[in-house]
Amino acid sequence: MRDSQEQALQSLIDDLRQRVAEAEETLSAIRDGSVDAVVVGGEGQDEVLVIGDDVSAFRNFMEAMEPGAVAVDSAGRLLYANARFRQIFCEDWDQLKGKSLSEILPGSAAQMVGKLISHDDHEAAPLSVSFLERGVERNYLVSARPVHLGTVRGFAVTFSDLTERVRAETAERAQRVANAIIASANEAVIVCDRTLTITHANFAAEALSTEKLVGARLDTAIPLKFPDATGILEVGELVESSLGGTPLRSIEAFAPMSPGAHDVLVSAAPLNISDDEPEGCVLTLVDLSQRKKDERQMHLLMRELDHRVKNTLALVLSISKRTAASEETLEGFQGAFSGRIEALAATHNLLAGASWESLSLRQIFGAEVLPYTETGSDRINIIGPDLNLYPRAAIALGLIFHELATNAIKYGALSGETGAINLEIHPRTDSPSIEVTWTERGGPPVKSFSRKGFGHTVIARSLSYSPHGGTTLEFEPTGVVCHIRIPSSDVA
Amino acid sequence: MSTEDAPTRKLILYVAGETPKSLAAISNLERICREHLPGKYRIEVIDLKKNPQLAREHKIVAIPTLVRELPIPIRKIIGDLSDEQKVLVNLKVE
Numbered sequence: 400m401r402d403s404q405e406q407a408l409q410s411l412i413d414d415l416r417q418r419v420a421e422a423e424e425t426l427s428a429i430r431d432g433s434v435d436a437v438v439v440g441g442e443g444q445d446e447v448l449v450i451g452d453d454v455s456a457f458r459n460f461m462e463a464m465e466p467g468a469v470a471v472d473s474a475g476r477l478l479y480a481n482a483r484f485r486q487i488f489c490e491d492w493d494q495l496k497g498k499s500l501s502e503i504l505p506g507s508a509a510q511m512v513g514k515l516i517s518h519d520d521h522e523a524a525p526l527s528v529s530f531l532e533r534g535v536e537r538n539y540l541v542s543a544r545p546v547h548l549g550t551v552r553g554f555a556v557t558f559s560d561l562t563e564r565v566r567a568e569t570a571e572r573a574q575r576v577a578n579a580i581i582a583s584a585n586e587a588v589i590v591c592d593r594t595l596t597i598t599h600a601n602f603a604a605e606a607l608s609t610e611k612l613v614g615a616r617l618d619t620a621i622p623l624k625f626p627d628a629t630g631i632l633e634v635g636e637l638v639e640s641s642l643g644g645t646p647l648r649s650i651e652a653f654a655p656m657s658p659g660a661h662d663v664l665v666s667a668a669p670l671n672i673s674d675d676e677p678e679g680c681v682l683t684l685v686d687l688s689q690r691k692k693d694e695r696q697m698h699l700l701m702r703e704l705d706h707r708v709k710n711t712l713a714l715v716l717s718i719s720k721r722t723a724a725s726e727e728t729l730e731g732f733q734g735a736f737s738g739r740i741e742a743l744a745a746t747h748n749l750l751a752g753a754s755w756e757s758l759s760l761r762q763i764f765g766a767e768v769l770p771y772t773e774t775g776s777d778r779i780n781i782i783g784p785d786l787n788l789y790p791r792a793a794i795a796l797g798l799i800f801h802e803l804a805t806n807a808i809k810y811g812a813l814s815g816e817t818g819a820i821n822l823e824i825h826p827r828t829d830s831p832s833i834e835v836t837w838t839e840r841g842g843p844p845v846k847s848f849s850r851k852g853f854g855h856t857v858i859a860r861s862l863s864y865s866p867h868g869g870t871t872l873e874f875e876p877t878g879v880v881c882h883i884r885i886p887s888s889d890v891a
Numbered sequence: 892m893s894t895e896d897a898p899t900r901k902l903i904l905y906v907a908g909e910t911p912k913s914l915a916a917i918s919n920l921e922r923i924c925r926e927h928l929p930g931k932y933r934i935e936v937i938d939l940k941k942n943p944q945l946a947r948e949h950k951i952v953a954i955p956t957l958v959r960e961l962p963i964p965i966r967k968i969i970g971d972l973s974d975e976q977k978v979l980v981n982l983k984v985e
Binding site: 421424425428429433434435436437438444445446447449454472474476477478479496497498499548549550551553 | 907908909910911912913914915917918921939940943944946947950951952953954955956967969970971973
């Protein structure tokens with residue numbers, strides 16, 4: 400009996416001890432802030448009282464905020480999320496509450512926001528994060544401020560949606576880049592919509608029309624004519640073709656109304672901004688003026704070359720026949736013929752070097768005569784102004800100088816050690832001819848050509864293609880004198 | 892006793908609506924059980940804001956409080972369960 404009383408007493412003591420321990424633990428928990436609500440009883444009715452500030456006002460305020468907003472504790476756990484935040488991440492609050500913000504936000508955004516709420520003593524600068532929201536990239540400016548919620552310290556984190564602003568800025572930048580690309584293109588670039596109304600045109604394009612291009616219709620602002628071979632009648636067809644998925648490249652066209660280039664090479668490509676059908680057409684117009692000019696020049700040169708080759712062949716044939724007729728031996732023919740062809744070739748070389756435009760008389764003289772004299776010799780003197788001769792006169796004079804020099808070597812001033820040649824170029828006057836005088840002196844006594852061979856004919860006739868051209872050959876006792884008349888019309 | 896041999900814990904967490912400490916206690920308890928008692932626990936969350944009279948069964952005064960109802964004897968852990976070691980000792984896991 401006594402034992403059972405003692406046991407009961409001991410059990411009561413144990414129970415009381417446990418209650419005291421529990422009471423102490425409860426008081427300690429309240430004191431150190433690890434609980435934030437208590438149950439109080441009154442008149443048989445229990446009631447829960449929340450310790451600390453009333454957080455409902457704070458929640459109501461957050462709920463009314465336009466940006467997404469959450470309250471998190473110092474560990475980043477969600478204590479509250481407003482409707483906008485739930486709309487972004489998860490409609491169901493029961494799935495969000497108590498979760499860490501790093502579990503909710505996508506990877507890189509979670510890390511960045513995690514750093515934002517790691518500064519519990521000061522406010523960190525807002526940062527911009529972007530992530531996919533239902534498959535669409537969105538941009539948010541995230542800021543965090545330390546707050547007290549009930550008994551805990553935490554953060555209020557807001558997510559301001561910058562997506563539309565970022566999109567607008569991106570679109571504006573893209574537009575600026577596109578405009579800069581169009582503007583910096585050297586060729587004319589025109590963008591038109593599906594109705595042929597011009598929406599963009601660069602400086603080079605403006606030069607093709609007398610009116611302002613943007614806002615105007617393409618076919619009236621820059622009317623284009625296409626050669627029959629292209630099968631295109633007007634620019635509208637070009638645009639239509641490219642809108643239909645067939646871009647056209649390098650179509651030659653003529654712009655009759657253009658104040659600038661008339662010949663252009665047109666390309667048209669569809670303007671694809673989205674996956675939908677093309678919104679317009681991008682046309683580039685390359686100025687073909689220079690190319691056309693070059694082509695015309697090339698055709699002219701081809702005709703000229705053909706003409707010259709025929710003339711030269713005829714001349715060579717004539718030289719061959721006449722040389723053969725005037726030479727008595729094969730060796731004599733070979734020497735004379737080669738010398739004449741080489742003289743012709745020397746002048747041709749000079750002319751080719753000068754693009755067949757004109758040659759200096761002194762150059763021709765140098766090529767034909769100087770090879771027969773010693774370098775630095777004072778036996779050759781040229782006085783008077785130089786002349787620039789057109790090809791016809793240059794070739795003729797080259798042959799004449801060759802024949803005179805050959806004669807001087809064989810029989811005249813250059814046949815001995817002491818003779819000299821003076822070439823006097825007379826100044827240009829109003830006369831239709833310009834005279835050049837070849838004078839030999841100091842050579843052996845001169846006799847007239849015993850037999851007037853082809854050399855004499857070359858000298859006499861080479862410049863006779865014009866009534867103002869020709870030569871007069873005099874056999875003075877002191878040496879040969881040749882008066883050469885060059886037609887003024889062949890002097891540049 | 893290893894975790895594998897441990898009987899299923901029946902845990903009752905008393906909370907007061909969505910106070911910060913209540914939310915923290917739910918989050919902490921779920922994480923600890925998930926990591927240390929996989930498949931060996933049953934959690935019942937009782938919101939005393941909605942049903943304050945339920946506090947009497949386990950003489951709950953401070954919220955949040957976790958009650959380990961099974962295995963006996965009953966153990967109580969008062970607070971938001973942020974001290975993981977303390978929780979594990981009381982759940983007899985460590």
